[in-house]
Amino acid sequence: MGLDLSSSPTGKVFNWKGIDLNLLVAFQALNQTQSVSLAAERCHVSQSAMSHTLQRMRTQFDDPLFERVGIKMVATPRAIEIAPVVDQLLQTIHRDLLAKPKFEPAEYKGIWRIGLTDYAEQLFAAPLYDQIKHYSPNAQVSFINVNRSNYQVLTESEEIDVIVGSIANLDNQFLKIKLYSEQHLCLFDPKMVNLEHPMELEEFSRIEHALVSPDGRLETQVDKLLAKKGFARRVGVASRNFLTIRRLLIGRKLLCIVPKRFAQSEMDNHDLKALPAPIEVPDFDIDLVYRKAFRADEKNLWLRDLVSEVIK
Numbered sequence: 001m002g003l004d005l006s007s008s009p010t011g012k013v014f015n016w017k018g019i020d021l022n023l024l025v026a027f028q029a030l031n032q033t034q035s036v037s038l039a040a041e042r043c044h045v046s047q048s049a050m051s052h053t054l055q056r057m058r059t060q061f062d063d064p065l066f067e068r069v070g071i072k073m074v075a076t077p078r079a080i081e082i083a084p085v086v087d088q089l090l091q092t093i094h095r096d097l098l099a100k101p102k103f104e105p106a107e108y109k110g111i112w113r114i115g116l117t118d119y120a121e122q123l124f125a126a127p128l129y130d131q132i133k134h135y136s137p138n139a140q141v142s143f144i145n146v147n148r149s150n151y152q153v154l155t156e157s158e159e160i161d162v163i164v165g166s167i168a169n170l171d172n173q174f175l176k177i178k179l180y181s182e183q184h185l186c187l188f189d190p191k192m193v194n195l196e197h198p199m200e201l202e203e204f205s206r207i208e209h210a211l212v213s214p215d216g217r218l219e220t221q222v223d224k225l226l227a228k229k230g231f232a233r234r235v236g237v238a239s240r241n242f243l244t245i246r247r248l249l250i251g252r253k254l255l256c257i258v259p260k261r262f263a264q265s266e267m268d269n270h271d272l273k274a275l276p277a278p279i280e281v282p283d284f285d286i287d288l289v290y291r292k293a294f295r296a297d298e299k300n301l302w303l304r305d306l307v308s309e310v311i312k
Helices: 022-033 036-042 047-061 077-098 118-135 151-157 201-206 221-228 242-249 260-270 298-311
Strands: 066-069 072-075 111-116 140-145 162-165 174-182 184-188 209-212 235-239 255-259 273-275 284-291
Touching: 022 036, 022 047, 022 077, 036 047, 072 077, 111 118, 111 151, 111 298, 118 140, 118 162, 118 242, 118 260, 118 298, 162 298, 174 298, 184 260, 209 242, 235 242, 242 255, 242 260, 255 260, 260 273, 284 298
Parallel strands: 111 140, 111 162, 209 235, 209 255
Antiparallel strands: 066 072, 162 284, 174 284, 184 255, 184 273
């Protein structure tokens, strides 16, 4: 049963105004040193300040508490009576309230909740799982799909520890660490689409495009850049999911602008080909996002370091 510090033994709300817990620290120092000067030194205050504190204690407890006998300050019966209670209270405050337990990932048996955008999940879920389980084998891992519009709500409802992805216009309750800048390539099936390097704008515009669209739109900044140069492309299909885009590209006359790391992975695993776009496609940052309130949290800091190491 926990202590109810808000109520008195009679059930009435206790008035804490004027109560100074520093008096308990000074009481313990006086009781253990039996000296005003030594107690002042231990509490890092002047001897006159400690004498003043002793007077306040006497008023608070309505008892002399410590009487000078020779060179020693000897505890009164009242001081002897309350000394064990004071020691226990200070120990409890230090142990349960002030001391932060050291986080040990190998002993952690909870759940690591990591928010990933669709792109980040395709690339990083597997290596993140492997590293987390290596250092935190008793834990579970939950990957939660997030995007720019829902990351705030999901962070609260799903108790997400960190987020990995490209999150624009970050809310001020969050902080971010830049992991790397992502470039782009044009990905296609060379069995279906015949393109050589360097790709011409006319070829780029003529081939039907697939589009990775987190918000469902069928037009991006690329279309505006093309229009300035007198070209237009046709977007035949769009999806929010990178896995769907990959499946669409295989065996079809489609071209898709995708992040470079994703393109390299697909070339290695699915015989797709990638070339630089004939038009400038803005880079974007992949960030590690976390709640500002968790900045100094040891558990969250350990996870941030691990995620940064894996992705960088």
